[in-house]
Amino acid sequence: MSLENYSTEQLQELALLTKTLAEDKNTRKEFLRLTKKIRPDLPIPELEVEETSAQYMAAADAKIAAMEARLAEKEAREELNNRRNKIKNTGKAKSDEDVAEIEKVMLEKKIADHETAADYWQWMKQAAAPTPSAFPKPVMQQFDTTGFMKNPIVAARDAAHQALAELRGNPRPIGL
Secondary structure (H helix, E strand, O other), rough: OOOOOOOOOHHHHHHHHHHHHHHOOOOOOHHHHHHHHHHHOOOHHHHHHHHHHHHHHHHHHHHHHHHHHHHHHHHHHHHHHHHHHHHHHHOOOHHHHHHHHHHHHHHHHHHOHHHHHHHHHHHHHHHOOOOOOOOOOOOOHOOOOOOOOHHHHHHHHHHHHHHHHHHHHOOOOOOO
């Protein structure tokens, strides 16, 4: 675009418009950016300082965010270790293997608290422990089954009579 075909008045009007755009605080930055687009080799310190400071600020923000993330991770690990040590100190877990089992229960049962999970784990261990038998010897050895082998009908009748006699002979009602 050549300015040769413009009159002096038009050139003065363009110069006034350019000056107004360059000096107005609302349009100055856009004007400078557009100028930099048209002439990239033109040094504009105002834009260069702003871009450089923006780069430094972005790098500093990234470093701060990384440090905050590391700090939050460190605090989370310390909190986890404190919870683990607390259940060890209270005696709910005796070793690191017990803590690992408790944390496995926490994941499986979706329990958020170590204390609650430790109580549940102890309860599960108690429920899983085998109970001693109420009978000292096997049940079939407590009864005389020889009569049932010879004549089952007579043996069953005799057993029924014996049970009926026990019920009649006991003066207390059943269940008391």
